[in-house]
Structure formats: C-alpha cells, structure tokens
Amino acid sequence: MNTNPKIQSLFTNGILEIILVLLCVVLAVTASGFLTAENLLNVLRNVSMQGVIAFGMTMVIISGEIDLSVGSAVAFSACLTAFLTQKLSTEWVSLPIMLAITIAIVFALIIGFFLGVFTGFMRTRYQVPSFITTLALMTGLSGAAELITNGFPLTPFPNWYNFIGGGYLAGIPFPALLFLLTFVVLQFLMNYTTFGRSVYAVGGNAEAARLSGINVSRVKMMVLGITAFLAALSGIMVSSEIMSGTATTAKGWELDVIAAVIIGGTSLMGGVGRIWGTMVGVVFLGILMNGMTLLNVSEYWQHVVRGAIILVAVLLNLLQKEKRQR
Amino acid sequence: MSTPAHSLQTHSLRKEYPGTVALNDVSVSFIGGKIHALIGKNGAGKSTLVKIIAGATRPTRGSILVDGLEVSLPSPRHALERGIVAVHQELSLVPELTVAENILLGRLPKMRGLGNSIIDWRSVFARAEQILADLGIQLDVREKASSLGIAQQQVVEIAKAMSYEPSILILDEPTSALAQHETERLFDVLKKLKMRGVVLLYITHRLQELREIADTVTALRNGALVGTIGIDQATPAAIVQMMFGEVVQRSRPADLIAPTEPFIEVRSLCRSGAFRDVSFTVNKGEVLGIAGLLGSGRTELLRAMFGADPPDSGELIIAGQHIRPTSPEQMKELGVAMTPENRKDQGLVQLLSTRINLCMSSLNQIAYHGFLTHAREERLVERNVQELDINVARMDAPVAFLSGGNQQKVVIGKWLNTNPRLVLLDEPTRGIDVQAKQQMFQIIWDMSKRGISCLVVSSELEELLDICHRILIMRSGRIVSDVRPSELSLENLFAACMKEEV
Numbered sequence: 001m002n003t004n005p006k007i008q009s010l011f012t013n014g015i016l017e018i019i020l021v022l023l024c025v026v027l028a029v030t031a032s033g034f035l036t037a038e039n040l041l042n043v044l045r046n047v048s049m050q051g052v053i054a055f056g057m058t059m060v061i062i063s064g065e066i067d068l069s070v071g072s073a074v075a076f077s078a079c080l081t082a083f084l085t086q087k088l089s090t091e092w093v094s095l096p097i098m099l100a101i102t103i104a105i106v107f108a109l110i111i112g113f114f115l116g117v118f119t120g121f122m123r124t125r126y127q128v129p130s131f132i133t134t135l136a137l138m139t140g141l142s143g144a145a146e147l148i149t150n151g152f153p154l155t156p157f158p159n160w161y162n163f164i165g166g167g168y169l170a171g172i173p174f175p176a177l178l179f180l181l182t183f184v185v186l187q188f189l190m191n192y193t194t195f196g197r198s199v200y201a202v203g204g205n206a207e208a209a210r211l212s213g214i215n216v217s218r219v220k221m222m223v224l225g226i227t228a229f230l231a232a233l234s235g236i237m238v239s240s241e242i243m244s245g246t247a248t249t250a251k252g253w254e255l256d257v258i259a260a261v262i263i264g265g266t267s268l269m270g271g272v273g274r275i276w277g278t279m280v281g282v283v284f285l286g287i288l289m290n291g292m293t294l295l296n297v298s299e300y301w302q303h304v305v306r307g308a309i310i311l312v313a314v315l316l317n318l319l320q321k322e323k324r325q326r
Numbered sequence: 327m328s329t330p331a332h333s334l335q336t337h338s339l340r341k342e343y344p345g346t347v348a349l350n351d352v353s354v355s356f357i358g359g360k361i362h363a364l365i366g367k368n369g370a371g372k373s374t375l376v377k378i379i380a381g382a383t384r385p386t387r388g389s390i391l392v393d394g395l396e397v398s399l400p401s402p403r404h405a406l407e408r409g410i411v412a413v414h415q416e417l418s419l420v421p422e423l424t425v426a427e428n429i430l431l432g433r434l435p436k437m438r439g440l441g442n443s444i445i446d447w448r449s450v451f452a453r454a455e456q457i458l459a460d461l462g463i464q465l466d467v468r469e470k471a472s473s474l475g476i477a478q479q480q481v482v483e484i485a486k487a488m489s490y491e492p493s494i495l496i497l498d499e500p501t502s503a504l505a506q507h508e509t510e511r512l513f514d515v516l517k518k519l520k521m522r523g524v525v526l527l528y529i530t531h532r533l534q535e536l537r538e539i540a541d542t543v544t545a546l547r548n549g550a551l552v553g554t555i556g557i558d559q560a561t562p563a564a565i566v567q568m569m570f571g572e573v574v575q576r577s578r579p580a581d582l583i584a585p586t587e588p589f590i591e592v593r594s595l596c597r598s599g600a601f602r603d604v605s606f607t608v609n610k611g612e613v614l615g616i617a618g619l620l621g622s623g624r625t626e627l628l629r630a631m632f633g634a635d636p637p638d639s640g641e642l643i644i645a646g647q648h649i650r651p652t653s654p655e656q657m658k659e660l661g662v663a664m665t666p667e668n669r670k671d672q673g674l675v676q677l678l679s680t681r682i683n684l685c686m687s688s689l690n691q692i693a694y695h696g697f698l699t700h701a702r703e704e705r706l707v708e709r710n711v712q713e714l715d716i717n718v719a720r721m722d723a724p725v726a727f728l729s730g731g732n733q734q735k736v737v738i739g740k741w742l743n744t745n746p747r748l749v750l751l752d753e754p755t756r757g758i759d760v761q762a763k764q765q766m767f768q769i770i771w772d773m774s775k776r777g778i779s780c781l782v783v784s785s786e787l788e789e790l791l792d793i794c795h796r797i798l799i800m801r802s803g804r805i806v807s808d809v810r811p812s813e814l815s816l817e818n819l820f821a822a823c824m825k826e827e828v
Contacts, residue, residue, distance in 0.1 A: 197689055197698065200675075205677075208673060211672050211673070213655045213659075213744075214655070
C-alpha cells in the first residue's frame with residue numbers, strides 16, 4: 001500500500017470510469033468508425049431514452065424501492081399520447097394538431113406521475129411492496145396500451161413531431177439534450193436539496209428517518225412519481241422517434257434500466273448510490289453495445305456479455321466496499 | 327465439583343488493523359470455576375479479544391491455549407467444537423423461527439431412519455424446554471423470536487449458548503437489556519456454571535454488578551492488558567483507575583435548580599396494551615426521570631408522546647395548545663425531540679456520514695428554500711462537535727464507525743440542531759462507557775440550564791437519582807408515584823419499581 005493515496009482513492013472510487021475510458025481506447029483502435037462525432041452522438045441518442053428513466057430509477061433504488069413498470073409505462077405513455085392526439089385532433093373534437101399534441105403530452109406526463117405516486121401510496125399506506133404494485137402495473141399498463149390502440153400502431157403525428165425523438169439542436173440529438181437535462185436536474189436534486197438528503201436517509205434506514213421527523217411517505221411517493229414521470233417522458237420521446245404509438249415498444253426496458261443503475265454502483269439494498277454513477281453505467285452499456293455492433297459481434301453474444309458485465313460490476317462494487325470497510 | 331476445572335490462556339495475542347493496533351500483545355490466563363470480569367472503555371480491545379477467542383477473527387500473531395493445549399480457531403465453528411461459546415451484545419436470533427429452533431439452530435434433533443433427515447419436533451421442543459428449565463426461565467418454546475421483547479431475546483441467546491454445554495463461556499454485556507430480577511436469575515445460572523468448572527468471561531459496563539458476580543477483574547486499556555485484580559481489591563476507585571487512568575468524576579452541579587414553570591402537560595394519555603391514563607406535567611428546563619421495569623410502558627409512553635406510535639386517546643397541552651400526537655414530523659415542529667432506545671437501528675442511518683446524520687432532523691435549517699447550503703450545515707456541525715465534544719476523526723465517514731458514546735452524542739446533536747424545547751431520552755446511557763456517561767449527564771444538565779426540558783427513561787435507577795429533578799415511577803402501564811431524588815434511596819426506588827400490582 002505504498003501508492004499515492006490520491007491515486008488509490010481514484011482507483012477505488014472511480015474504477016468504472018477507468019474501465020469506461022479503457023474501453024473507449026480499445027474501441028478507438030480496433031473498431032473503425034467508433035471514434036467519430038457522428039457515431040458518438042448516435043450512441044448518446046441511443047442511450048437517452050432508457051437513460052432518462054435510469055436517473056429516476058437510481059433515486060427509487062436508493063430510497064429502497066424498485067419500479068418494474070417503467071417498460072410498460074413507456075409503451076403506455078407512447079400509446080396514450082398518440083391516442084389522445086388522434087382523438088383531440090379528429091374524432092372527439094378537431095383541435096389544431098399542435099394544440100392536440102401539447103394537451104396529449106401534458107396529460108401523458110401527469111398520468112405517468114400519478115401512477116408512480118399511486119405505487120408509493122400503496123407502499124406507504126398499505127405496505128404493499130413496490131415490487132408487487134409495479135409488477136401489477138407492468139402487466140396492467142401493457143394491456144392498457146394494447147386496449148387503447150386496439151393492438152395496432154396509431155400514427156396521428158405530423159412530420160415535425162419527429163423532432164423530439166429524432167431531431168438535432170445545435171448538432172446534438174434532441175433526445176440526448178433531454179437526457180443531459182434530466183441528469184443535471186436529478187444530480188442537483190439528489191446532492192443539493194433537502195429532498196435528496198431525505199431520499200438517502202429513507203433508503204438507508206426508513207425507521208430512523210421517520211423518527212428524525214422526515215415524512216417517509218411523501219419521499220417515497222415523490223421518488224416513484226418522478227420516475228414514472230420520466231418513464232412517460234421517455235414514452236413521448238419513443239413515440240416521436242418511431243412516429244407512432246405502438247403497444248409493443250420498450251418491452252423489457254425495466255431490466256436494462258435497472259442493470260445500468262446497478263452497474264453504476266447503486267446498491268439494491270438502498271441508501272447508497274449516485275446519479276453520476278448511473279450516468280457512467282448508462283454510457284458504458286451504450287458504448288459497449290455500439291462497439292460490439294461495429295465489431296460485428298453477434299447479437300446473441302452481446303446479450304451474454306451484457307449479463308456478465310452486470311455480474312462483474314456488482315462484484316467489483318462489493319469487493320471495493322469490503323476493502324473500504326477494512 | 328468432580329469435573330476438573332477448565333482453563334483458558336492467551337500468549338502475546340496481537341491484532342493489527344490497517345493503521346491501528348486493536349490488541350497489543352495480551353497475555354492473560356483465566357481459570358475455570360471463577361467468573362472473570364473483563365472491563366475497559368469502548369475501543370479498549372475487549373471485543374477484539376473476545377472475537378479472537380470465539381474464532382470470529384484471527385489474531386495477527388500469538389496463541390490461545392485451552393486446558394493447557396494450544397488450539398487453532400480459524401472459525402466460530404472450530405471454537406464451538408472446543409466448547410468456546412460467546413454471547414454477543416448484538417442479538418442474533420432468527421426472528422421467524424420459534425424459540426426452540428433458535429436455541430438448537432443447526433443442531434435440531436432428527437428422527438432415526440430416513441437418513442436422519444427428518445426433524446424430530448417433539449424432542450426439539452422437549453430439549454429446548456429442558457434447557458430453559460435448567461436456567462429457571464419460563465418461556466413458551468413454540469413462540470416466534472420476533473414476538474419476544476429484547477430481554478426475552480437476550481435470555482434465548484443465553485439458553486442457546488448453554489445448549490452447547492460450554493467449557494468456556496463469554497458473555498458480552500448480557501445484562502444491558504435485562505431488568506433487575508432477570509439479571510439476578512442470570513447470575514444464579516452463572517454461579518451454577520461456575521460450580522461445573524466452566525471458564526466464565528464476563529464483559530460489563532455496569533460496575534455495580536462486578537461485586538455481585540465477579541471473582542476477578544481484568545482490565546484492558548488501549549488494546550493492552552492493564553492487569554488483573556481480585557474482587558476484594560476492586561474498589562470503585564481502583565476500577566476507574568484501571569479503566570481510565572486519570573479521570574474527572576463529574577458530580578451534580580450545584581446550580582441545578584428545580585424549575586417550576588410548566589412547559590407541557592400530558593393529559594390522560596392511553597395506548598392499549600402499553601399504558602393507560604397517564605397524566606403529568608414537565609416544567610420548563612426540568613429533568614424528569616421515568617423509572618420502571620422493562621415492559622412497564624415507559625418506552626411506549628415516550629414513543630406515543632413523540633407521535634412515533636400515536637396514542638389511542640388523551641392529549642398534550644403545550645402553551646395552551648391542545649395536541650394529539652400523530653407523527654414525529656408534527657412533534658418535531660412543536661419542539662419535541664426523541665433519542666430512541668435502540669440508537670443503532672432507530673436513531674441513526676448507519677450507512678450515512680456523521681455530518682449527514684447530525685443534520686438529518688434539521689434539513690430545513692441547513693437549506694434555503696429547499697436547497698442545501700454548505701455554510702449553514704458546517705455551522706451546525708461545528709457547534710455540535712464543540713458543545714457535545716464529539717470525537718470524530720472524519721465527519722464524512724459512516725457514523726457506524728463511531729463508538730456507542732459518540733453515536734449517542736450524534737443522536738442528541740441531531741436533535742439539538744432542531745432547537746427543541748423538550749427532549750425525550752430513552753436509555754441515553756445504554757452500552758456506553760463510564761466517561762461517556764458522565765458527559766451525557768453533563769449534556770442533559772446543560773440542556774436543562776438552557777431551558778430545554780428532558781424526559782429521561784433509564785433502567786439504571788442510580789443514574790436517575792443522580793441526574794433528575796424529579797422521578798415518576800411507572801408500573802404496568804401506569805404512573806404510580808412522583809418522587810424527588812432527595813426523598814428516597816436506591817433501594818426504595820428499586821422496590822417501588824418492582825412492587826407487584828395489588
């Protein structure tokens with residue numbers, strides 16, 4: 001242990017960052033087309049839709065809860081936006097398309113938020129684990145999405161709507177900007193507000209937090225609400241990217257999102273985790289997938305590698321923690 | 327008496343952790359048939375020594391001899407096989423299993439045949455009952471551990487240890503959760519074991535117990551052995567000298583005047599199954615003690631007043647305002663604070679840093695419109711460290727690394743930051759060393775002088791006599807009398823708490 005303590009601390013605290021940089025170096029050398037602005041911006045766009053949810057999921061997991069419904073919530077929100085746009089612009093009333101879309105988006109976001117609050121309410125009022133409520137929502141919302149679309153993609157959107165999920169602003173993909181904005185907001189919320197402090201306290205020990213005069217119910221409802229809101233936002237981005245409300249989109253996203261959060265060092269036991277870690281986890285997975293695609297690694301192998309990464313990342317985290325404690 | 331006495335010796339036991347020496351070449355020997363008290367402040371090395379003997383940690387170097395033979399104890403299992411059993415301060419029962427299963431965990435009697443794989447429940451319960459009967463304890467062995475109180479769980483832990491028929495038994499603060507009569511029963515059991523030649527190592531912070539139970543007193547300080555003396559030489563002064571070297575014994579300050587202006591009136595508070603019709607008044611700046619046995623409803627009363635477990639009926643009157651407590655959040659706003667009995671699990675978030683824990687109840691004070699300001703946080707934390715003399719190497723390290731006494735100070739500091747007017751203290755001195763206790767008294771007196779009322783629940787009755795202006799005696803969920811410390815002796819107070827309901 002003669003190494004410089006600064007370097008040592010960088011190594012124990014920033015091991016994922018180091019691996020990410022190494023990965024980029026390796027890919028820059030081996031995969032042609034990796035180190036281009038176009039490709040990197042593409043990676044950023046690809047991760048952005050799951051990414052916005054991952055930041056919320058980080059808070060949920062830190063608070064000691066879980067949300068399995070985010071994948072279905074994305075599909076539901078995409079379908080709801082398309083459904084409402086269609087109804088408001090042609091069938092129920094014939095509002096101008098711009099207004100119809102605005103109302104649809106606002107409505108989808110509000111519904112999303114309250115679905116999360118509902119999960120929190122079930123958790124705190126009736127002690128139903130969020131695992132169960134969101135498992136029920138996962139199935140229920142998926143069915144609801146099929147119901148309102150009748151099982152067929154709805155395509156009521158005009159061309160300009162594609163901007164939200166597919167457009168560019170100052171050369172940067174618009175969804176990537178939403179992703180970065182979400183990061184900044186939640187990073188600030190978790191580190192510089194009383195609310196963020198409460199989330200860590202509640203996740204670390206809910207009873208101690210309650211006996212400290214923290215309103216545990218409100219914290220849990222807010223955290224789950226924000227995450228469901230972000231899932232709805234993600235659904236709107238998806239509907240814009242594929243220009244339709246399709247009930248089968250975003251299947252299984254909940255697991256990808258949770259994987260990114262865990263790779264980023266957040267503990268499933270609650271109380272421990274960082275929004276920045278999730279940022280690194282999301283980008284890491286995005287670059288890894290992109291690199292393997294560029295290197296023509298088969299999709300099947302990609303899945304296997306991803307699985308291995310999740311396991312190794314968690315293992316590394318635990319080993320580091322053990323080291324720190326000793 | 328016929329069994330030969332066992333013995334336990336250590337030779338230059340040393341344990342190094344990165345940066346510190348937890349145990350510094352300790353050579354000590356304990357013979358069977360005697361009860362050896364092991365004393366020392368928190369961090370003196372008692373736990374490390376016990377852990378090594380129980381096989382939970384391996385020493386950096388040195389050796390252990392059991393009955394004169396060197397043994398290697400790479401795991402607790404090896405220690406158990408040698409007849410070394412340790413009962414730790416932290417309870418380790420499996421909550422969803424029955425008392426009997428917990429006692430015989432890992433060694434449940436099996437039926438003959440079928441590869442000895444079927445549990446013989448009848449003998450499980452019979453054997454567990456036998457063990458408890460030997461200890462003179464009445465407890466339903468079919469009850470789940472989770473439904474037991476802390477004292478009963480402690481008893482089950484001890485029964486579990488007995489079931490191994492130990493030749494060396496280590497008890498780490500076994501009485502910290504026990505009421506007086508339970509403690510006496512435990513002592514009877516220990517005396518029985520003594521007759522059988524068992525080596526008994528007894529760790530305690532309760533110095534008054536030493537005289538009652540110990541034959542020798544061995545002290546550790548800063549990881550090193552100070553020495554061993556016979557109990558006849560162990561005067562309080564000698565013990566304090568061994569544990570601390572030099573220490574200032576703070577006595578009750580002279581300027582502690584009993585205040586008369588009422589601050590809060592508790593009126594007919596009831597909570598079914600815990601206490602009923604409790605009424606009393608706490609004056610401004612008064613230190614009011616609540617004496618009573620475990621299960622008398624004292625903890626439940628504090629929790630109800632704090633809104634942690636709201637009362638079924640009754641009310642509090644603060645400054646003419648009638649209040650029905652419903653949540654800690656509400657009571658915090660009204661200037662009420664509580665430091666819970668179980669500070670480890672309920673008072674602090676162990677994962678988080680000392681700094682964050684200190685500000686946990688006062689988030690609004692360190693924030694400006696919800697946004698945390700580092701400067702305000704720093705101000706509060708620094709004030710805490712100064713006022714409470716909290717000994718913390720790194721404010722950003724998890725609070726779990728602190729000693730019991732420092733953790734308790736953090737819990738109190740956390741509440742002082744809310745500028746409380748009434749602090750409910752549940753067992754504020756449990757599991758902390760003598761010096762930290764004195765500091766705790768001083769903190770309580772200081773609060774009193776600043777006009778903060780304190781309601782103190784403690785099993786250590788002599789402490790209540792030392793620190794309180796007035797003491798309420800609670801029995802079976804009711805307040806039965808209201809006394810002044812000057813009016814009665816420790817024996818009277820014990821008797822008043824113990825008296826059976828007529």
